[in-house]
Amino acid sequence: MDRELLERLFRRAVDAAQPQHAIAANLPGPPKGRTIVIGAGKASAQMARAFEAAWPGAIDSGLVVTRYGYGVPCERIEIVEAAHPVPDAVGLAAAERMLALTAGLTADDLVVA
Numbered sequence: 001m002d003r004e005l006l007e008r009l010f011r012r013a014v015d016a017a018q019p020q021h022a023i024a025a026n027l028p029g030p031p032k033g034r035t036i037v038i039g040a041g042k043a044s045a046q047m048a049r050a051f052e053a054a055w056p057g058a059i060d061s062g063l064v065v066t067r068y069g070y071g072v073p074c075e076r077i078e079i080v081e082a083a084h085p086v087p088d089a090v091g092l093a094a095a096e097r098m099l100a101l102t103a104g105l106t107a108d109d110l111v112v113a
Helices: 003-016 044-054 089-101
Strands: 035-040 061-067 078-082 110-112
Touching: 035 044, 035 089, 044 061, 061 089, 078 089
Parallel strands: 035 061, 035 110, 061 078
Antiparallel strands: none
């Protein structure tokens, strides 16, 4: 294979894996109840922003924790930056808050993680 073909294939693969493409194509319908968004990891802030852009319904609450320096602005989902791969106190507090967000959910609610 020539280098140009391999580079083109690589760029297409990377583009297809971008959250704004992958998330929009795989969303469920809005629930009868609440929509809660939680997440953790280096890509979680980018994924949260892509979810906000693609989601047709309300987002009742959302919190994702990402590595320091990986945060991006979101309108309806809170982004917290914390240590990675070894959690720090900020990450622990964010995880505890995520658990609190999911308390009291019913079968009518949707948690997107």
